[in-house]
Amino acid sequence: MSVLLRCEGITKRYTNVVALDNLDLTVESGKIIGLLGPNGSGKTTLIKLINGLLQANSGSITVCGNKPGVESKKVVSYLPDNNFLNSWMTVEQIVNMFADFYEDFRKDLAYEMLSRLAIEPTCKLKTLSKGNKEKVSLILVMSRNARLYVLDEPIAGVDPATRDYIISTIINNYNPEASVIISTHLISDIEEVLDEVIFIKQGRLVLQKSVDEIREENGKSVDALFREVFKW
Amino acid sequence: MSWKLDKNRPVCPQITEQICVKIASGEYGAGEKLPSVREVAVAAGVNPNTVQKSFEQLEQSGVIYSVRGSGNFVSDDITIAKQSANEIITNKTANYIEEMRNLGLDKEQILKYVEELIK
Amino acid sequence: MVKKLIKHEFIAYLRSLLPIELALVGIATLLRFIQIFENDSTGYSILFVSAVIAFVAAIIVCIVMTFIVSIQRYYKNLFKAEGYLTFTLPVTHSQHIFAKLICAVSVTVATLINVFISVCIATAGEFTVELFKAAGYILNRISENIGAGNLTFYIIEFVIAAIVALFTEYLLFYACITLGQTAKKNRVAAAVGIYFAYYYATQILATIAIMIFSSITFSHEFMMAVSDFIDKNAKQLLHAGSWLFIVLTAVMGFVYYLVSLKVMQKKLNIE
Numbered sequence: 367m368s369v370l371l372r373c374e375g376i377t378k379r380y381t382n383v384v385a386l387d388n389l390d391l392t393v394e395s396g397k398i399i400g401l402l403g404p405n406g407s408g409k410t411t412l413i414k415l416i417n418g419l420l421q422a423n424s425g426s427i428t429v430c431g432n433k434p435g436v437e438s439k440k441v442v443s444y445l446p447d448n449n450f451l452n453s454w455m456t457v458e459q460i461v462n463m464f465a466d467f468y469e470d471f472r473k474d475l476a477y478e479m480l481s482r483l484a485i486e487p488t489c490k491l492k493t494l495s496k497g498n499k500e501k502v503s504l505i506l507v508m509s510r511n512a513r514l515y516v517l518d519e520p521i522a523g524v525d526p527a528t529r530d531y532i533i534s535t536i537i538n539n540y541n542p543e544a545s546v547i548i549s550t551h552l553i554s555d556i557e558e559v560l561d562e563v564i565f566i567k568q569g570r571l572v573l574q575k576s577v578d579e580i581r582e583e584n585g586k587s588v589d590a591l592f593r594e595v596f597k598w
Numbered sequence: 599m600s601w602k603l604d605k606n607r608p609v610c611p612q613i614t615e616q617i618c619v620k621i622a623s624g625e626y627g628a629g630e631k632l633p634s635v636r637e638v639a640v641a642a643g644v645n646p647n648t649v650q651k652s653f654e655q656l657e658q659s660g661v662i663y664s665v666r667g668s669g670n671f672v673s674d675d676i677t678i679a680k681q682s683a684n685e686i687i688t689n690k691t692a693n694y695i696e697e698m699r700n701l702g703l704d705k706e707q708i709l710k711y712v713e714e715l716i717k
Numbered sequence: 718m719v720k721k722l723i724k725h726e727f728i729a730y731l732r733s734l735l736p737i738e739l740a741l742v743g744i745a746t747l748l749r750f751i752q753i754f755e756n757d758s759t760g761y762s763i764l765f766v767s768a769v770i771a772f773v774a775a776i777i778v779c780i781v782m783t784f785i786v787s788i789q790r791y792y793k794n795l796f797k798a799e800g801y802l803t804f805t806l807p808v809t810h811s812q813h814i815f816a817k818l819i820c821a822v823s824v825t826v827a828t829l830i831n832v833f834i835s836v837c838i839a840t841a842g843e844f845t846v847e848l849f850k851a852a853g854y855i856l857n858r859i860s861e862n863i864g865a866g867n868l869t870f871y872i873i874e875f876v877i878a879a880i881v882a883l884f885t886e887y888l889l890f891y892a893c894i895t896l897g898q899t900a901k902k903n904r905v906a907a908a909v910g911i912y913f914a915y916y917y918a919t920q921i922l923a924t925i926a927i928m929i930f931s932s933i934t935f936s937h938e939f940m941m942a943v944s945d946f947i948d949k950n951a952k953q954l955l956h957a958g959s960w961l962f963i964v965l966t967a968v969m970g971f972v973y974y975l976v977s978l979k980v981m982q983k984k985l986n987i988e
Contacts (some may be wrong), residue, residue, distance in 0.1 A: 381901075398645055439807040450801035454732065466721050468650045469805045530643075537639045540646045547727050558609050578608035578648070587605035595776055 367394045369577060371416065376425035378569075385411040387569040388425070395513070396542040400560040400588075401549040404596050408569040409549040410447065413518050418443050419574050441467065445503055447549075449520040451491055457502060458487035469515050472513035479505045479535070486586055497528040504532055508539045510573035515546040521555055533559055538594050554589040563588055601642035609644050611634060613652040615686050621672055622683030632662060632670040718808050722816035726790065730824050738831050741775045745835035748772050752842075772839055776832050783828040787821040791891055792905070794807050796898040800987040810981040812892065814974060821887045822880070867952055873957035881963050885970035889915075892973040895980045904988070 371393035378386040386408045393399060403409050414420040415427055420435030445472040451460055457480065459586040465471045480487065483501055491499060503521060517536075521529045533556060536546060550556060557563070557577055572595060581587050602610050620626050632638075633651060639646040653670055656662045661679045664670045673679070698708045748768045754761065794803055795813065803813065836843055860868040892917070897908025935943075947954060 376973065396647065400649075419801065419804055419985060419987055421985070436807045436809055439805055442805070444801075444805045446798075447803040448798050450798050452729075452799055456674065459728075463725055464616065466725070467718075487866070533643060534640045537643075537646060538636065541637070554605065557605070558603060558642075558648075561645050561647050577645075578610050581608040585606060589605070 367396055370395050370430060371547075372426075373412075373415075374455070376415065376427060377417060378408075378420065378424050379423050380435065386415070387570050389410050389566070389569065389571055391564065391571060391574070392456070393514070393545055395545050396541065397544060397545045397561040398536065398559055399535070399547050400553065400556065400563040401547050401566070402504050402551065402553055402570055402592060403549075403566040403587075404551060407566050409566060410518060411569075413444075413516055413547075413549060416514075417442060420591060426558070441513040443468075443507045443510040443515045444515040445507040445515075447518055447522070449499070451499075451503060451506075454490065455493040456488055456490050457485060457494075460491065460502070460506065461487065464506050468510050472509050472511060473538070476505055476509035479509065483531075500524055500528060501531060501581055503533055508535055511541075513544050515544065517546065517548045519549055519551075520552060521552055529555060554587065554591050557588040560588075565592065567596060601638075601644075603642065603644070605610065609648045610651050610655075613638070613649055613656050615646065615682075617652065617656060618679050618682040618687060621661065621679040626672050628672055628676045630672050631668075632672060634669055649711045695703055718854050719816050722806075722808060722812060723820055726816055726820040729790060729794075730786065730820060734783060734828070737779055737782055738773075738828065741831060741835050744768070744775045744840040747807075747921070748839040749841050749924060772835075776785050776835070779828055779832060783825055788888065788890055788894070791817050791820070791955060792894050792898075795981075796894070796986075797988050804985065804987065811974075811978055814977055814981075818884065818891070819929065820889055822883050825882070825887075826864070831834050843912065863952060870956060871959070872964070874956065876958060878963050878966070881966045885966045888970045888973035888977070892976040892980075895977040898988075899980065899984045899986050904986065929957075 369392055370462075371391070373389055373391040376386050376389040376391075377384070389408075389412070399483060401409050401412070411420065415422055416429065416434065418439065427434060430441055434436045455463075460508045461473060461476050461480075464476075477487070480502070483498070483505075485494070485498060485502065491502065494502065500520070504517075507515065507517070516574070520532050520536075524532070536548070540546075548556065548560070553563075560574050560577050562574065564574045577588055580591055584591050600617060601613075603609060616630075617626075625633060632653075634639070635646050635649045638644075638649045642649070653662065653664070657664055657670070659678060659682070660673060661676075661682065662670050662672055695708065700713075703711075748771075751761075751765055751768050755765075793799060794817075840848075856868065890912070893912040894908045896911050897906075898904050900907035
């Protein structure tokens with residue numbers, strides 16, 4: 367097991383809010399990790415920092431030993447929580463674009479997953495249903511042979527069938543060399559898939575523990591514990 | 599192959615228990631090949647590492663054995679599986695009976711409820 | 718990587734600009750075709766005038782759209798939702814700016830060439846031939862006066878200056894947009910505001926500089942010496958002036974580029 371992600375003393379301030387407050391975090395390989403916290407707790411900020419979409423005010427982040435930059439971007443596969451794909455492009459064009467830029471992109475795997483969903487490569491993204499768009503995004507992200515997958519709210523606002531599809535896709539692509547970070551506030555849907563959960567609250571790390579340990583020690587689900595920790 | 603999990607208990611022992619029961623009940627026969635870690639993980643919707651841990655525990659207690667490169671197999675001798683399953687089921691039933699007794703029910707009443715609801 | 722960026726950039730440009738560029742050529746051809754049936758009837762005049770109006774409109778649309786699409790490619794692809802993907806590609810910020818810039822300038826030049834070709838098509842015939850002859854004659858006369866070598870140099874200098882100015886102008890827009898995106902909201906308005914604020918600031922500075930300069934009184938002898946020097950070295954001074962303009966514009970472009978780059982590196986704020 368090697369350390370994939372290391373955050374040391376990360377602080378990120380926006381004009382008048384502190385989004386992350388001296389956060390320390392380590393993520394090892396071979397794990398599926400839930401990044402849990404209520405809205406505004408700093409989950410997305412942390413994810414953006416990991417992906418180099420924001421810069422921290424202080425502290426350091428390394429992915430496989432590299433600061434966010436070209437080298438880290440080669441090994442991080444990121445699913446944002448919005449429609450980040452160009453809607454006029456066809457599925458095929460997007461696949462080609464990913465294959466062009468990411469050396470670790472497995473085109474055959476992407477097409478295999480797409481054909482199982484009966485999504486035509488010639489379809490324009492804007493003609494796809496919301497559920498299918500989410501699936502295409504996930505397929506693109508999971509078709510990479512990355513070290514760290516960062517999925518921001520992948521199961522928010524999708525129907526149960528899509529949610530199950532997303533979960534089984536994540537499990538199916540599990541690889542002991544890599545880790546998957548899934549941010550969500552819908553814990554009960556996915557807690558059994560997780561090795562470990564990270565609770566963050568107001569930009570601080572509250573807890574990082576394995577799901578089974580939590581259940582063992584508290585005699586309750588992670589979801590129930592979450593509700594307790596984040597009770598106002 | 600269906601997997602029902604209790605959200606308030608750790609996942610790993612639940613998978614271990616259910617595999618034991620599945621072997622004892624004959625769903626997986628002696629010497630038969632078990633589904634892969636990934637298949638179980640997808641089917642049960644749980645973490646592959648957890649399933650891996652369950653398999654390791656089952657192997658240690660002699661319920662299954664693994665062959666490098668070809669997967670996990672149910673042991674030819676399934677007495678241990680049967681014993682474990684028996685223990686699990688006995689424990690759970692005993693727990694239930696105790697809870698009912700705590701509510702003040704006697705044997706007839708408990709059996710009556712079980713009879714009525716078991717359909 | 719820059720090559721791949723440019724490739725995908727061009728695909729995006731082709732999709733939005735190719736139809737109108739082709740339409741322009743089409744309208745130009747149509748306009749030329751109509752002229753075959755030239756006569757004095759009102760019907761023909763109406764047809765001809767409307768075709769000319771359509772042609773002029775098409776030229777304006779083409780140029781304006783090229784400009785809009787170029788700016789949009791930068792803003793939307795980097796700082797709107799698409800930016801989440803753009804900025805997580807394993808590419809440096811400077812490569813992004815460079816690819817966008819190369820494409821914007823090439824597409825602008827291509828549009829100008831297409832407009833020129835369309836005008837040639839629309840007016841193809843004796844008139845165009847005369848026009849080219851006239852241009853050739855004028856160029857010949859100039860080269861007789863100042864020497865063919867000099868003329869070639871002026872033309873090269875002019876072309877280089879125009880292209881460098883185009884690069885710098887786009888880099889200025891980029892810098893304004895990049896600065897504008899740091900705003901919490903009204904990011905486009907912020908970019909436009911920065912552009913005009915900068916424009917007026919430079920105008921005011923230039924006016925002040927001229928006022929200061931013109932308030933200085935030089936001695937008569939000095940002024941005579943200067944004008945004598947200019948008379949004697951007119952050609953060399955013109956070349957030097959062109960190169961000074963080119964270098965200064967390039968330096969300004971580089972400064973704008975650095976502004977965009979530094980802001981991207983420190984203050985990226987994707988919507």
